[in-house]
Amino acid sequence: MSDYRHTDNAQRVVVTGIGMVTPLGIGKEEFGRRLFAGETGIAEITSFDTNSLPSHRAAEVKNFRPRDFVSVKNMRRMDKISLMAAASARLALDDAGFQITPENRDRVGIVLGTAFGATDITAQFLQTLFTDGPASVNPILVPNTVMNAAAGHTSIELGFRGVNTTVTHYAVSGENAIAYAAAEIRRGTVDFIFAGGADILSEFYYTSLTRFKALSPQNRGREACRPFDRERNGMVVGEGCGILCLESLRSALDRGRMPYCEIMGSGMGSSPTKPNQWPRKTEGIKKAFNRALQNADTRVDDIQAIFAAGNGDTILDAVEAEAYAELFDASQKKPFITSIKGATGESFSTGGIRACALALSMEKNILPPSAGLINPLRPLSFVTGEKKDLTVHRATLAGISFGGTYTYLIFGK
Amino acid sequence: MHQTGSGLKKRIVITGMGTLNAVANHVSGFTKSLQEGFCGIGGIDLFDTTEFRSQTGGQVKNFIARDFLPRTFALKRMSRADKLALAATIEALRDASLDPFPEPFKEQAGVSIGGGAGGLLESETFYRDYLRNGGENAKFSTLSSLFCASSTDCIASAFGLSGPKSTFMTACSAGATAIGYARDLIVNGHARMMIAGGVEPMSRLTFAAFNALQSVDPETCRPFDKDRAGLSLGEAAAIMILETLDSALSRGANIYGEILGYGITCDSFHMTAPDEQASGAVRSMRAALQDSGRSIEDIDYINAHGTATPVNDITETKAIKEVFGRRAYAIPVSSTKSMHAHTLGASGALEGIVSVLALHHGFIPPTINHREADPLCDLDYVTSGAREADLRAVLSNSFAFGGNNTTLIFGRYSGGGAAHE
Numbered sequence: 001m002s003d004y005r006h007t008d009n010a011q012r013v014v015v016t017g018i019g020m021v022t023p024l025g026i027g028k029e030e031f032g033r034r035l036f037a038g039e040t041g042i043a044e045i046t047s048f049d050t051n052s053l054p055s056h057r058a059a060e061v062k063n064f065r066p067r068d069f070v071s072v073k074n075m076r077r078m079d080k081i082s083l084m085a086a087a088s089a090r091l092a093l094d095d096a097g098f099q100i101t102p103e104n105r106d107r108v109g110i111v112l113g114t115a116f117g118a119t120d121i122t123a124q125f126l127q128t129l130f131t132d133g134p135a136s137v138n139p140i141l142v143p144n145t146v147m148n149a150a151a152g153h154t155s156i157e158l159g160f161r162g163v164n165t166t167v168t169h170y171a172v173s174g175e176n177a178i179a180y181a182a183a184e185i186r187r188g189t190v191d192f193i194f195a196g197g198a199d200i201l202s203e204f205y206y207t208s209l210t211r212f213k214a215l216s217p218q219n220r221g222r223e224a225c226r227p228f229d230r231e232r233n234g235m236v237v238g239e240g241c242g243i244l245c246l247e248s249l250r251s252a253l254d255r256g257r258m259p260y261c262e263i264m265g266s267g268m269g270s271s272p273t274k275p276n277q278w279p280r281k282t283e284g285i286k287k288a289f290n291r292a293l294q295n296a297d298t299r300v301d302d303i304q305a306i307f308a309a310g311n312g313d314t315i316l317d318a319v320e321a322e323a324y325a326e327l328f329d330a331s332q333k334k335p336f337i338t339s340i341k342g343a344t345g346e347s348f349s350t351g352g353i354r355a356c357a358l359a360l361s362m363e364k365n366i367l368p369p370s371a372g373l374i375n376p377l378r379p380l381s382f383v384t385g386e387k388k389d390l391t392v393h394r395a396t397l398a399g400i401s402f403g404g405t406y407t408y409l410i411f412g413k
Numbered sequence: 414m415h416q417t418g419s420g421l422k423k424r425i426v427i428t429g430m431g432t433l434n435a436v437a438n439h440v441s442g443f444t445k446s447l448q449e450g451f452c453g454i455g456g457i458d459l460f461d462t463t464e465f466r467s468q469t470g471g472q473v474k475n476f477i478a479r480d481f482l483p484r485t486f487a488l489k490r491m492s493r494a495d496k497l498a499l500a501a502t503i504e505a506l507r508d509a510s511l512d513p514f515p516e517p518f519k520e521q522a523g524v525s526i527g528g529g530a531g532g533l534l535e536s537e538t539f540y541r542d543y544l545r546n547g548g549e550n551a552k553f554s555t556l557s558s559l560f561c562a563s564s565t566d567c568i569a570s571a572f573g574l575s576g577p578k579s580t581f582m583t584a585c586s587a588g589a590t591a592i593g594y595a596r597d598l599i600v601n602g603h604a605r606m607m608i609a610g611g612v613e614p615m616s617r618l619t620f621a622a623f624n625a626l627q628s629v630d631p632e633t634c635r636p637f638d639k640d641r642a643g644l645s646l647g648e649a650a651a652i653m654i655l656e657t658l659d660s661a662l663s664r665g666a667n668i669y670g671e672i673l674g675y676g677i678t679c680d681s682f683h684m685t686a687p688d689e690q691a692s693g694a695v696r697s698m699r700a701a702l703q704d705s706g707r708s709i710e711d712i713d714y715i716n717a718h719g720t721a722t723p724v725n726d727i728t729e730t731k732a733i734k735e736v737f738g739r740r741a742y743a744i745p746v747s748s749t750k751s752m753h754a755h756t757l758g759a760s761g762a763l764e765g766i767v768s769v770l771a772l773h774h775g776f777i778p779p780t781i782n783h784r785e786a787d788p789l790c791d792l793d794y795v796t797s798g799a800r801e802a803d804l805r806a807v808l809s810n811s812f813a814f815g816g817n818n819t820t821l822i823f824g825r826y827s828g829g830g831a832a833h834e
Contacts, residue, residue, distance in 0.1 A: 122618070126541075129617060133464055134464045135464065142622040144684075145618065163677045268603055272570040403566035
């Protein structure tokens, strides 16, 4: 870290805690073990019947026992997404090794990203409204129909009262949340902040995605998630939550904590794109990536690894790969590219889970393989088959959304 | 980074505004309505309200999207929220002399929107038909504009912008948060100019939710009144153009005011009830004051959250007294929700526009519908019409379900250089 130009440790943001509830496992140990072993959380859906649908697979969270993480008192009021968020934040807090006390609680906050929120509760609410009428609506459901419910419940469960906000911008919800949270540490409004993303699978939501023809097998081939593969035929939906605990480097050093990594900068951008369509041009990706490099005061040749956005979609993966081919065309050393969405599925706010994976990679000096990728669509340095042992000093987390929104984050060891 | 190298803080100004809400479909009409104390709360014809506790609300009147949006905009996939947001954006851009959007600015211009129901109104109709007739013939494409990010994307794509985009959903504080975040993106060098604000359409779910909680007044809402019985729900789009003072001066833009600071806190108390100790609201106002570098002596008007629910108005009054001490009694406090209703995800942005209009035109908008004083609400609520006033800085509160609080502080622009000490 010592080569980083900005010497003001209060302005440097580091990751000191990781918490996750994912299809690969609950908590960083199980998640990391399965991720680096190349396993996948994708399987036949068990939580609802998919017989009438063209797709049948998803990465579902399994063996999640909220009671292990959340107090019984608060659990009654919480829905699935809130429980996942609160459990993840609890794990991140424990991992970061501090307590929330009456003295520090006003200086602890959260910025949570969610692409679609509590789609289960919204559908349930509307079903009652339209079948039984307004008088039958259960007021207990009301608080959970708002997208900020998960962050609100999490703050109540953990007892912190600082900055609290919910970002929702489709597939960059998690990346935007982390960028915002890091800026709040620099702005000095909080000492600790939880940041990440949470989304859940629900029957109506899954049905809708099949109707948008967004999911594998998109009318051809075998149903599977194959990021950047020549045979890819659409994404497979996932769910879950990944939350980082951020603080300033000064705070971490004062507490004697060794950070996982540093968030060095972020770059954001847009490109005019039709609603709900993946961008077909590379410009937006290149702009956001270059802005992130500039913001982090890093050179393109320093980037050793890319945690890619590619999810097996025919358009997205081709555009993202093309952008990297262009960006690193003149570079002597090409970065390794990995997409973990073949393991976790696409839950849109995956920025949270992928940032956790990136932090673990930097800690363990291992890059995870891209589960599902066998024949790369371009001759780039994809991590395929097995994990790759590598000391990564600089890596980027790619956030690309349908609708033409891009957020890149640069991490440093 | 927030501070520029020399310890100076970049000044961010407002150079354009646009709104459609229950009292007016443009800013000039809105100013006049605020000055006259016009009430826009009345019947709703967007959906059937017969079975609800309240049949009234603050609906945007006479909104025919084509009257507001150019022929070149494809309206087919847009929700009411998208159309309202775009209409307000076009007004704000024209007001800021940015229509057509200058090519060189597109690179560093972004969009930050706070939302609530998004495209829910249309999606509800879809879902009702889906429940009745099954999924076979349902037009799932209706759902494509369901989420709030749709409005943000529509705006950025319509004007070909390449800057940052973000969307916030923190219920009733989302619009205020979107403006605060947009300010930070400019200060931190991620953008030169931001289209920032909020949009909230009326929807059955929202109406049913607030009715189920019994937090709506069957009649028109009466903020701070002794007999207040809840809020009136409304809809609005409210958009501001934010840019650096340098940028505004260099292109000779009209400057309405300055965004001085914002604060965000959380109650961490209860999902729908405010903490009666008002700690979250107190800390939110204090965080905004600290960020703005101003003292309580500099605030000349408070645009209250003032929903007219029995508990909010008492709690907010208590919080203002705790933050401002004796000065609380000397500062006019009004709730313009008495005119335009509670516009939820848009309210922080709409009331941000109210605050900037008050600063720019030198007046304090009233709290209307107020009949009898509540002994627990004992501040100056401006209940007998608008007042002329020379204002230096205005504080605007937005408190939300989930315990999210955001406070914005705006200042009059009175010249000076591009950075604050």
